Amino acid sequence: MKVLDDIYAAARTDNRIIILPEGEDPRIQAAALRARRLGIASPVLLGDVAAIESGLRELGAAPGEIEVEDPRTCADYEALAQSWHALRAHKGTTLDEARRAVADPMLQAALRVRLGHADGTVGGAVATTAETVRVALQSLGCAPGNSVVSSFFLMMACADTAPFKGGMIFSDCGLVVSPDARQLAAIARAAAQSCRQLLKVEPQVAMLSFSTAGSASHESIDRIRQALAIVREEEPDLNIDGEIQFDAALDVEIRARKAPGSRLAGRPNVFIFPDLASGNIGYKIAQRLGGLQAIGPVLQGLAHPANDLSRGCSVEDVVSAIAITAVQSQMHPQAKGVYGLGCARYY
Template sequence: MKPLERILSDARATPRHIILPEGGDPRVAGAALRLTQEGLARITLMDGPDLPGVRGLRAADAPDLAELAGHWHRLRAPKGMTAARALEEMRDPIRQAAMRVRLGQADGTVGGAVATTAETVRAALQVIGRAPDAGIVSSFFLMLSCAKEAPVRGGMIFADCGLVVAPDADELAAIALSAAGSCRQVLAETPRIALLSFSTAGSAEHPSLIRLHEALALIRAADPDLEVDGEIQFDAALDGAIRARKAPGSRLTGRPNVFIFPDLAAGNIGYKIAQRLGGLTAIGPILQGLDKPANDLSRGCTTEDIIYAAAITAVQAGKHQQQHSPDPAKTQAAHNRTM
């Protein structure tokens, strides 16, 4: 099964509740209707038209607006938030959608068709927050190569291509570890990670490579079983024969499915070259490292892009719930001890 087909199948198996806060945009409204009709998610559409099967909600007139604002006020009071300002800010659909996800009223949210990335990510960071085990919130693009004539077919994770501009060694390691988790969640594959550079296995010397070496050490210390190598050039990572010549001691046992770029410039340029010249489908940026799923869109996105992003958000939500659900055996054992 192709990666995208599997993602859609996983989303359809247990439809999650996803909020689309920009319902006034026809692309978003169209995606809401198709997501509902195709059984991919249960949708709340904020500030949009009335659609069959889609729950509508006006952000500024929400019946529980005061309650949501109260949560926002308590959360941000240490930073000077007033009750009046909290009420006003919670009328913003992007921020209100994130609050509903934080409170468990929805499983995830997808925005950014109208709002900027800065607005969407800021709301996710401030309201939902970073996951306790994540060193940093970052992003990835799901790159899909499915054409019959493509030299490589399948799905790949490219990170970070949309958020962290100049990661240091700690941040680069955190991005790679989050991307490994995203690979397991979204592609359902064991991650094989390449830390990309202009050098392979010491073929060049430059102070910028020290950061990659430090990041590699941090990744291996955090997860010794993770298959990861770097610094490595893209051709050596992708092609096993080239890798055998350039990096005969590489720990990579096959083609990587996770590519970590050294900075945002390289990542953003790289994914767009793959998309525009290589013909790969790029879905994202998908956020990783948040406590609950909230994802961004390009303002140039299509209805299909929104559908795919929502489906990935639904899959992330399902994996998140599995990871945080109590173990039935442990729950029963604890119950027995109290009897």
């Protein structure tokens, strides 16, 4: 799996602190230890210290090999409460309510990232996606110039029988249900940036539909065309085209017949789906029938890296999420100021 190997190698170049709020989960403990020994990050586990350290000992961890913190008794608890109160006072949150709220490890992890105590956070092995995303939006907010938090799956074609090898970005397959034109444009630009961060190549972006270059008419196609126009205005050098059918996007010969004026060069590495239904169905077909490995959903568009896990995740899934979060943090804009304003919310 060269794509994943390259991500691990990139993570090793700059030791990042990744905070894991579900530290009492055995999968999280095993993943933290593996990530530490692989050198891809310095994980910090939140939770009951005695329970976590007992689990780590059973895994063969040396004393102090993994940093562990109890979110209820940490030394900077009051500072975290003050920070949360400052963020949420306009919503009517009192200081006493903030003090109670920051005992929640998911919230505390995100606040620590916000305050620069950690470079990213990974959760969702126990918490729901709705909770994970809500906390990230409220604590971290959107990156400057972005109004939408979306997601992508890193799809890897590694099998010997695969018609081509390499990594691709599929977006949005996990979060935004029915994006309007401006949201779809934001998703496309964020996915292109994710491609640069993780695949280390220039993005070739295909905005997918059931139509290619005007072969059909429908409201959903108009929305894609509007999104394309927005992207080209905001990022004119980006190689992006649409609306386009998947076969025309993937196959250069078909594209030459159906869309001879396409700006795409070679095979796309970023595929933008018109809505969540098509995206979720598409990545699962590629995974289950096509044999591609899917890692995600990975969040994009936040002011600092925070990622979600499936509650059915394996240890390897968590290790991969830690590595991806570490690499995201290396290139992530470290914006200052008040976050959490102007983000579209879906929960």
